[in-house]
Amino acid sequence: MKIPLESLRSCLDGAVPAVVSTCSPDGIPNVAYASQVHYVDAAHVALSFQFFSKTRENVLAHPYAQVQVIEPGSFRHFRLRVRYLRTETAGPLFEYMKAQLAGIAAQTGMDKVFVLRGADVYQVLDIENVDPHLPAAPPRPDALLGLRRTLDQLGTCDDLAVLADRALAALTHGFGIRHAQLAMLDETGNALYTLASLGYPASGVGAEVALGEGLIGVAARERIPVRINHRTGDYTYHAALRVADPATPRIALPVLTDAHSQIAVPVVDGECLLGVLYAESEHDAFFGHADEDALQIYGRHLGALVSRIAALPDEESAALPLPRTQPRGTPLAVRYFAHDHSVFVDNGYLIKGVAGSILWTLLNEHLASGRRDFCNRELRRDPRLPLPDLSDNLETRLILLQRRLAERCPQIALEKTGRGRFRLNIDRPLALQSA
Amino acid sequence: MSVLLSPEQIAFLQGPLSMNVGAVGRDGWPCVSRAQGIVVARDRRTLTVLLSSVRSRAVLDALDAGSAITLVASRPATHATLQLKAARAERVAVTAAHRAASARCVAGFGAELAALGYGDDLATALAALLPTDDLTGLRFVPEVVFDQTPGPQAGRVLARA
Numbered sequence: 230m231k232i233p234l235e236s237l238r239s240c241l242d243g244a245v246p247a248v249v250s251t252c253s254p255d256g257i258p259n260v261a262y263a264s265q266v267h268y269v270d271a272a273h274v275a276l277s278f279q280f281f282s283k284t285r286e287n288v289l290a291h292p293y294a295q296v297q298v299i300e301p302g303s304f305r306h307f308r309l310r311v312r313y314l315r316t317e318t319a320g321p322l323f324e325y326m327k328a329q330l331a332g333i334a335a336q337t338g339m340d341k342v343f344v345l346r347g348a349d350v351y352q353v354l355d356i357e358n359v360d361p362h363l364p365a366a367p368p369r370p371d372a373l374l375g376l377r378r379t380l381d382q383l384g385t386c387d388d389l390a391v392l393a394d395r396a397l398a399a400l401t402h403g404f405g406i407r408h409a410q411l412a413m414l415d416e417t418g419n420a421l422y423t424l425a426s427l428g429y430p431a432s433g434v435g436a437e438v439a440l441g442e443g444l445i446g447v448a449a450r451e452r453i454p455v456r457i458n459h460r461t462g463d464y465t466y467h468a469a470l471r472v473a474d475p476a477t478p479r480i481a482l483p484v485l486t487d488a489h490s491q492i493a494v495p496v497v498d499g500e501c502l503l504g505v506l507y508a509e510s511e512h513d514a515f516f517g518h519a520d521e522d523a524l525q526i527y528g529r530h531l532g533a534l535v536s537r538i539a540a541l542p543d544e545e546s547a548a549l550p551l552p553r554t555q556p557r558g559t560p561l562a563v564r565y566f567a568h569d570h571s572v573f574v575d576n577g578y579l580i581k582g583v584a585g586s587i588l589w590t591l592l593n594e595h596l597a598s599g600r601r602d603f604c605n606r607e608l609r610r611d612p613r614l615p616l617p618d619l620s621d622n623l624e625t626r627l628i629l630l631q632r633r634l635a636e637r638c639p640q641i642a643l644e645k646t647g648r649g650r651f652r653l654n655i656d657r658p659l660a661l662q663s664a
Numbered sequence: 665m666s667v668l669l670s671p672e673q674i675a676f677l678q679g680p681l682s683m684n685v686g687a688v689g690r691d692g693w694p695c696v697s698r699a700q701g702i703v704v705a706r707d708r709r710t711l712t713v714l715l716s717s718v719r720s721r722a723v724l725d726a727l728d729a730g731s732a733i734t735l736v737a738s739r740p741a742t743h744a745t746l747q748l749k750a751a752r753a754e755r756v757a758v759t760a761a762h763r764a765a766s767a768r769c770v771a772g773f774g775a776e777l778a779a780l781g782y783g784d785d786l787a788t789a790l791a792a793l794l795p796t797d798d799l800t801g802l803r804f805v806p807e808v809v810f811d812q813t814p815g816p817q818a819g820r821v822l823a824r825a
């Protein structure tokens with residue numbers, strides 16, 4: 230019976246090194262260890278091209294090879310007859326393999342040696358089970374069942390903040406994931422910021438990652454899921470990465486200091502990238518191929534839900550007016566830096582960018598008119614917010630601002646009073662200063 | 665002509681290794697099979713490599729048909745790797761000493777992997793996967809020895825006949 234390549238995906242995670250047998254045009258065989266044999270699709274694998282080796286010289290001249298892979302758990306061997314097709318040096322496949330190689334390299338202590346030059350794509354022509362008498366490795370937990378449990382737990386909701394938190398908490402129920410975050414693409418499309426997190430001492434809400442940096446940034450830029458099965462010392466793939474401009478104030482990204490498994494999947498609605506769902510574990514090989522499939526579907530589901538909530542109309546009825554309250558105590562010193570819209574409260578960094586600009590506008594409006602009730606619609610039209618089209622992003626920025634205030638400056642709070650409506654609650658007098 | 669293996673190379677070849685034998689079939693396809701033991705002769709020039717007859721059918725057929733042979737041996741803990749090549753190999757009768765050498769080699773390989781975190785039950789699984797009652801011995805005289813340790817120097821010739 231023909232063995233489908235899909236059934237060998239667990240052999241193609243780099244857990245046990247594979248070997249590649251090639252031959253020169255004059256018939257001299259060569260066998261080399263392959264640090265990475267990557268599942269591309271049902272008919273193709275890709276091997277990492279790291280050095281100009283005899284293997285490479287051989288396949289360029291005589292494109293036929295045999296690859297021997299090993300199933301973790303059972304140690305069953307499989308041999309793949311393959312034909313070299315092409316080398317990719319950029320794009321999603323290359324980026325995925327580069328990220329995964331960083332994990333394999335660190336796990337095998339070869340961090341300084343393994344650098345991906347290209348992804349050599351091979352067509353798989355035949356698969357031989359070398360050990361048909363041996364039982365297969367015990368199956369991993371059913372990822373489809375995990376996805377169903379996650380979706381059952383997620384349920385439905387019309388509130389983006391609730392959705393963000395629930396989307397992460399549901400992962401624990403479905404997949405046993407205990408550390409995760411949801412990062413949203415910002416309005417420039419060049420960076421992502423953490424909107425919600427699960428299982429970290431500090432929430433890290435508002436932390437930024439540049440597009441293309443770290444696992445989150447690579448998953449966003451390439452719009453592909455990226456999974457690393459081993460701890461990596463390669464800083465490029467540590468999720469805790471520098472922000473685009475190191476001189477600007479930053480919020481630390483919530484990540485484990487010693488993650489052994491990481492996965493990032495794009496959150497998309499159709500063709501539109503909205504963000505990245507990232508999860509990690511202290512255990513090696515925590516996420517399998519099937520988990521990657523399931524979480525990729527989950528990312529699409531979340532994307533559709535986020536878009537649906539964003540499209541809901543704001544509530545028309547205004548919140549009941551409140552009597553003016555008199556904030557008491559020492560004034561809060563709020564400083565605003567217009568060049569990056571950053572806001573500092575009592576010299577402590579609070580927020581920047583769109584959320585900073587919104588806060589500054591609200592506080593000034595409040596001081597000028599005493600208003601505390603606002604709606605999203607007016608913010609979208611407010612000329613004091615010199616920002617690009619906010620229509621898709623405003624709600625997530627307000628959630629971000631609300632959470633940063635709750636964590637860093639509880640004397641100022643944003644209270645949701647309806648869909649598209651919120652109230653500013655201030656306990657202390659304000660001393661606003663624009664730098 | 666043949667290569668005189670150094671004492672270090674001989675010691676290495678008798679350590680806890682992952683080893684594979686490659687050949688080229690009559691149809692021009694390269695093939696590979698896991699080996700499960702190496703015995704170095706007293707002359708320091710001749711090797712006998714031990715393979716499962718059933719698991720290595722394609723490689724053995726290729727060698728019977730006159731293919732050149734390559735043997736790659738790698739130490740999992742250090743990634744130190746040697747590749748030895750020769751124009752031909754011949755089958756030899758498997759002796760009790762060969763079986764003992766194979767059992768030692770497989771056990772050493774399993775212990776090495778267990779120490780690297782591949783699981784304590786791996787040694788048992790390997791012994792079941794690579795038994796000594798199905799061995800074929802291949803004798804060959806390496807004509808070139810390469811350093812195949814991963815890195816830009818991989819492929820460097822260490823000795824040539």
